[in-house]
Amino acid sequence: MxxxxxxxxxxxxxxxxxxxxxxxxxxxxxxxxxxxxxxxxIDENEMPQEIEKINDEILKNPSGDNYYLRGYYYYLNKDYLAAIADYNKAISLDPxxxxxxxxxxxxxxxxxxxxxxxxxxxxxxxxxxxxxxxxxxxxxxxxxxxxxxxxxxxxxxxxxxxxxxxxxxxxxxxxxxxxxxxxxxxxxxxxxxxxxxxxxxxxxxxxxxxxxxxIDAKSDFDQVVNLTPDDPEAYYNRAIYFINFKIKGDYCSDIKKSVSFHFDAAVELLSKYCK
Incomplete structure (x- = not known):
């Protein structure tokens, strides 16, 4: 089932x-x-109607399942305190x-x-x-x-x-x-x-x-760039890796690419390492 x-x-x-x-x-x-x-x-906009329906069901059958279901609807409606109150009622009926x-x-x-x-x-x-x-x-x-x-x-x-x-x-x-x-x-x-x-x-x-x-991490940084070519942090992180670990490569191209996305931290690197 x-x-x-x-x-x-x-x-x-x-x-x-x-x-x-x-x-x-x-x-x-x-x-x-x-x-x-x-x-x-269930659409969130339908929550009030669904809650009204389950209110009627609870009047007919005040079971743990029905209180639980109404608690779930309250959760979807972001009424968390009401949801917890109903879960507590459900627990009292079926612990x-x-x-x-x-x-x-x-x-x-x-x-x-x-x-x-x-x-x-x-x-x-x-x-x-x-x-x-x-x-x-x-x-x-x-x-x-x-x-x-x-x-x-x-x-x-x-x-x-x-x-x-x-x-x-x-x-x-x-x-x-x-x-x-x-x-x-x-x-x-x-x-x-x-x-x-x-x-x-x-x-x-x-x-x-x-x-x-x-451990050589260049291939992983490369893969991040390949998977997210529009993410400035991908280029920035690869450049940081090259700089800090003295990896040979054109890290200035990565910094400039990150700058092109207006990533502020890359601007600082550009002025320091790519004059």
Whole structure:
């Protein structure tokens, strides 16, 4: 039977715009990827009508499923407090449904209460320890409270459930690189690229980890430029690599290309290295 409940996951991506002997800029961002089978065709503009419909259903049948569904609609409508209230009601009616805790955790993340989100995912996992995204989302939450080891453990668990879980490899690699575990990070980025050869951030991050352990990273920087020819940072990062590691090559062409996109940091390099 198909799972009718909506599921969510977080994806974190690390973008790095400088190299050795230059201040690293870590821009950690995440996006929400929502997967839903029965409800994926619902437009946000239709949420008020859908909520009215489920209000009537709750009057007839105040079940945990119906409160959960209304909570999901509230979530889509960005009314997170109302969504949490309905998830709490659903849990009170059916405390053994792992989905209720899971979706409550996803909603709490929107409010940036990561410790409470971790509690929700932990309860969800206790009820069903085969859901890869529960470990993934708990790992993300642990990252946000600086529990790097706990996050790595959870990403590793999600990978054990799904060995092709690209986002889990990517995020684990990001954490390992931030901990200066670059050889381990490279293995994670290798796996990301194996799964998706066009995942540009993996090439960028792998290039940086390679550089930090004195492995030739030029081919990875080249691939970033090939995949994103309109991104000024791609040219800028390759130039920084050439300069800092004394790699032979026409890095001034990269700097000038980056300047042509009005990338301010490249303007500074141009005046310093390409007079």
């Amino acid at each position: 198909k799972d009718k409940y909506p599921t969510f996951e977080k994806l974190t991506v690390l973008m790095i715009t400088s190299m050795k002997n230059v201040i690293f800029l870590f821009l950690l961002c995440f996006s929400l990827t929502m997967q839903s089978q029965d409800f994926s065709d 053994n449904n792992y989905r209720f805790y899971y979706s409550k955790g996803n909603t709490i993340i929107k409010l940036k209460d990561y410790k409470q989100a971790i509690e929700c995912y932990t309860k969800s996992i206790a009820l069903n320890n085969t859901i890869q995204k529960a470990y993934f989302n708990r790992a993300y939450s642990k990252t946000m409270i600086d529990d790097a080891k706990g996050a790595i453990d959870d990403y590793t668990k999600s990978i054990s459930i799904n060995p092709k879980y690209l986002q889990a490899y990517q995020n684990r690699g990001i954490i390992r690189s931030k901990l200066n575990l670059h050889k381990e990070a490279i293995l994670d980025f290798d796996k990301v690229i194996e799964i998706d050869p066009k995942f540009v951030e993996a090439y960028q991050n792998r290039a940086i980890s390679k550089a930090m352990v004195n």
